[in-house]
Amino acid sequence: xxxxxxxxxxxxxxxxxxxxxxxxxxxxxxxxxxxxxxxxxxxxxxxxxxxxxxxxxxx
Amino acid sequence: xxxxxxxxxxxxxxxxxxxxxxxxxxxxxxxxxxxxxxxxxxxxxxxxxxxxxxxxxxxxxxxxxxxxxxxxxxxxxxxxxxxxxxxxxxxxxxxxxxxxxxxxxxxxxxxxxxxxxxxxxxxxxxxxxxxxxxxxxxxxxxxxxxxxxxxxxxxxxxxxxxxxxxxxxxx
Numbered sequence: 001x002x003x004x005x006x007x008x009x010x011x012x013x014x015x016x017x018x019x020x021x022x023x024x025x026x027x028x029x030x031x032x033x034x035x036x037x038x039x040x041x042x043x044x045x046x047x048x049x050x051x052x053x054x055x056x057x058x059x
Numbered sequence: 060x061x062x063x064x065x066x067x068x069x070x071x072x073x074x075x076x077x078x079x080x081x082x083x084x085x086x087x088x089x090x091x092x093x094x095x096x097x098x099x100x101x102x103x104x105x106x107x108x109x110x111x112x113x114x115x116x117x118x119x120x121x122x123x124x125x126x127x128x129x130x131x132x133x134x135x136x137x138x139x140x141x142x143x144x145x146x147x148x149x150x151x152x153x154x155x156x157x158x159x160x161x162x163x164x165x166x167x168x169x170x171x172x173x174x175x176x177x178x179x180x181x182x183x184x185x186x187x188x189x190x191x192x193x194x195x196x197x198x199x200x201x202x203x204x205x206x207x208x209x210x211x212x213x214x215x216x217x218x219x220x221x222x223x224x225x226x227x228x229x230x
Contacts (some may be wrong), residue, residue, distance in 0.1 A: 007087035014121035 158223030
């Protein structure tokens with residue numbers, strides 16, 4: 001295997017690791033956002049929740 | 060890169076991928092020549108000399124390349140300079156690549172030591188290894204800018220890949 005091929009392999013492995021990390025980070029953030037939404041929803045009464053969903057639907 | 064460019068024309072995406080390969084090729088040539096070699100760096104202000112071994116961090120290199128590809132996609136989109144009808148890799152302005160590459164390369168490294176001079180030199184050497192399809196070396200910035208000038212560009216934390224692109228383009 002030439003040096004270039006070896007280096008390409010190193011690069012591909014590193015790129016794969018970065019993509020996995022980014023994906024994990026994205027999912028973690030999405031999870032945190034959902035948690036926040038859940039917490040906020042729990043604090044609201046049903047009328048406010050419906051009103052908010054109506055606003056979202058109109059946006 | 061996937062998210063940023065998914066709506067671009069296939070030819071443009073191909074041009075970005077070509078640039079990714081070109082950068083890998085240049086860094087691979089650099090690594091083949093220097094990895095593991097002992098070098099000395101001098102801090103131009105304090106005149107202190109430090110010696111060390113050239114190490115290539117695969118993760119950092121991959122991050123730099125990914126950031127460069129994202130940048131040139133974004134800058135090309137913003138300024139419509141490639142018009143999304145790219146026939147070959149050279150139609151993406153080489154200074155966009157150079158500016159972004161220098162920015163991300165140096166951003167990964169500490170700015171307050173002698174090693175910055177080595178790192179600026181390394182980044183300029185990598186860029187100088189890039190060849191067009193006729194095997195002409197197309198980004199030779201070493202003749203155009205002094206190390207001190209580069210240091211000034213890069214030490215200014217307000218410098219962005221976009222600013223560096225305009226600086227390099229107007230040299």
